[in-house]
Amino acid sequence: MRWLRTILEEVFGLFVDDGSFAIAIIVWLGITWFLSVHILADIRWSGVVLFGGLVAILIESVTRRARQ
Amino acid sequence: MIVDWTHAWPTMLAAFLASLVEFVEALTVVLAVGTVRGWRGALIGTGSALGLLLLIVLALGPALTKIPLGEVQLVVGGLLLLFGMRWLRKAILRSAGVIPLHDEETAYAKETESLRRQGGIGRGWDTVAIATSFKITMLEGLEVIFIVIAVGAGGVGLLIPASVGAVAALLLVVVLGVVVHKPLSTVPENTLKFIVGVLLSAFGAFWVGEGMGLSWPGDDWSILGLTLGFLVFALLSIQLCRSRATARASLADR
Numbered sequence: 001m002r003w004l005r006t007i008l009e010e011v012f013g014l015f016v017d018d019g020s021f022a023i024a025i026i027v028w029l030g031i032t033w034f035l036s037v038h039i040l041a042d043i044r045w046s047g048v049v050l051f052g053g054l055v056a057i058l059i060e061s062v063t064r065r066a067r068q
Numbered sequence: 069m070i071v072d073w074t075h076a077w078p079t080m081l082a083a084f085l086a087s088l089v090e091f092v093e094a095l096t097v098v099l100a101v102g103t104v105r106g107w108r109g110a111l112i113g114t115g116s117a118l119g120l121l122l123l124i125v126l127a128l129g130p131a132l133t134k135i136p137l138g139e140v141q142l143v144v145g146g147l148l149l150l151f152g153m154r155w156l157r158k159a160i161l162r163s164a165g166v167i168p169l170h171d172e173e174t175a176y177a178k179e180t181e182s183l184r185r186q187g188g189i190g191r192g193w194d195t196v197a198i199a200t201s202f203k204i205t206m207l208e209g210l211e212v213i214f215i216v217i218a219v220g221a222g223g224v225g226l227l228i229p230a231s232v233g234a235v236a237a238l239l240l241v242v243v244l245g246v247v248v249h250k251p252l253s254t255v256p257e258n259t260l261k262f263i264v265g266v267l268l269s270a271f272g273a274f275w276v277g278e279g280m281g282l283s284w285p286g287d288d289w290s291i292l293g294l295t296l297g298f299l300v301f302a303l304l305s306i307q308l309c310r311s312r313a314t315a316r317a318s319l320a321d322r
Contacts, residue, residue, distance in 0.1 A: 007206070044285075059304075062308070063308050
């Protein structure tokens with residue numbers, strides 16, 4: 001069963017490299033989903049809010065890694 | 069089957085470039101196996117994995133079309149965002165010199181050394197050769213299947229241009245592998261990963277937004293805007309990382 005575990009680990013690794021980066025993306029998707037139902041439903045171009053958060057997460061993650 | 073050409077060309081390009089990176093990585097290991105342990109085992113392992121991948125595609129493909137589009141876009145778009153932004157993050161850090169570049173020559177040398185250390189080659193089945201080439205083809209192939217499904221998530225018609233892009237990348241790498249017969253180290257892998265990271269992040273954000281019912285400026289054309297947006301901020305991030313890394317290095321020198 002070691003080969004199966006290796007494959008599962010590799011598949012997991014496709015999506016998650018830096019844990020905090022992946023968690024931040026998932027949390028932001030959850031927040032945007034919640035907002036899309038309650039607040040953003042009537043707002044034009046609400047997709048821009050999703051994009052803005054994703055870009056902020058990306059910039060924060062790479063600059064933090066560069067400082068380490 | 070109707071192909072929406074607004075999405076078709078970026079879908080095909082994204083699938084082609086992303087698959088190209090994966091196939092180049094697989095080729096490096098298969099070449100190492102073939103050179104060190106013989107081509108019989110390398111080709112049996114690669115062929116078996118390709119056969120299994122084909123079965124997975126045949127099983128998953130029709131099932132995927134039965135799931136409501138909104139749910140597919142939300143789930144696949146979320147996974148595509150994780151996948152694409154991970155690539156983009158790594159490519160930014162590599163471009164800024166924070167982490168080392170991936171080198172196919174080094175990967176090839178490491179793989180051949182590891183294969184040589186794994187004992188002699190008998191007359192029967194070379195399990196090391198078969199298992200190694202099977203594993204790498206399976207892993208990189210699964211990534212390609214995911215990429216094709218993910219970038220084609222906008223509609224059933226988009227799976228065709230995505231598949232065409234992936235098959236074109238496979239054919240190109242096979243032809244180059246046969247002709248060049250060594251790792252394709254001249255392929256600018258980090259630049260490709262950077263471009264693909266930008267494209268997959270843009271597609272992922274768009275599909276997730278569509279799945280959530282968000283509205284985009286310019287509707288479908290906003291994929292182009294998202295691509296440019298991710299590109300601009302990614303290039304800006306490289307500059308930011310370079311300055312942070314330089315500041316860190318000068319502090320360490322004091």
